[in-house]
Amino acid sequence: MKLSSYTLGLAMLVALSACSTSKADKIDADKKEAETKKDQPLPICPQVAIIRDLDDMKDFGTEKPDPAELVSQARMLNVTGECEYKDNGIDVRFDLNFAAAKGPRLGGLRVSFPYFIAVVAPDKTILNKDKMTVEFSFSSDKKTIEHAESLHVFIPLPKAQRSFGPDYQVLSGFQLDEDQVKMIRGGAKP
Numbered sequence: 001m002k003l004s005s006y007t008l009g010l011a012m013l014v015a016l017s018a019c020s021t022s023k024a025d026k027i028d029a030d031k032k033e034a035e036t037k038k039d040q041p042l043p044i045c046p047q048v049a050i051i052r053d054l055d056d057m058k059d060f061g062t063e064k065p066d067p068a069e070l071v072s073q074a075r076m077l078n079v080t081g082e083c084e085y086k087d088n089g090i091d092v093r094f095d096l097n098f099a100a101a102k103g104p105r106l107g108g109l110r111v112s113f114p115y116f117i118a119v120v121a122p123d124k125t126i127l128n129k130d131k132m133t134v135e136f137s138f139s140s141d142k143k144t145i146e147h148a149e150s151l152h153v154f155i156p157l158p159k160a161q162r163s164f165g166p167d168y169q170v171l172s173g174f175q176l177d178e179d180q181v182k183m184i185r186g187g188a189k190p
Helices: 002-039 159-167 178-186
Strands: 047-050 056-059 072-086 089-102 110-120 126-137 144-156 169-174
Touching: 047 072, 047 089, 056 110, 072 110, 072 126, 072 159, 072 169, 089 110, 089 126, 089 169, 110 144, 126 144
Parallel strands: 047 169
Antiparallel strands: 056 072, 072 089, 089 144, 110 126, 110 169
16 A cells, blocks of 8 residues: 555656646747747838828818818827738738817817728729718817727738738828818818
């Protein structure tokens, strides 16, 4: 009986040392993998940007573009984010930061503006364009407000074409009507 208890104790000791060895081996393997990843350059994200001239929108209602007739105004301030390369494409997550201001003719405390997010391929073709709306709710004592929209875009891209990832673009701007586009192209600003 003593021999079997001794054998059982020895077997448990061997088993425990094997467990600790396998844990140590796993920790070493994880460290090596982390070091290998650290030595590899991070993939460059596609450009995520706001289109100049489409970063500002003024709402005059049905009135002529005159500052005294302004209902509200919004501006795209900046964009911040990151991307992650996956086996089947690029996962882009970003915040689009806005500011809005009340105009003298705003009736109420809420206003909304249409905008878009477009994915552009390296050959400059638009792969996808999503139209959205950003909404602002003012407090009664504030004339301006800032707001961030958290957005997500997935760009399908086979692993073999990963090197083309930085050549893609994710562009944003306000969705302007024909009169607003004419005003920008003509250079006239109220």
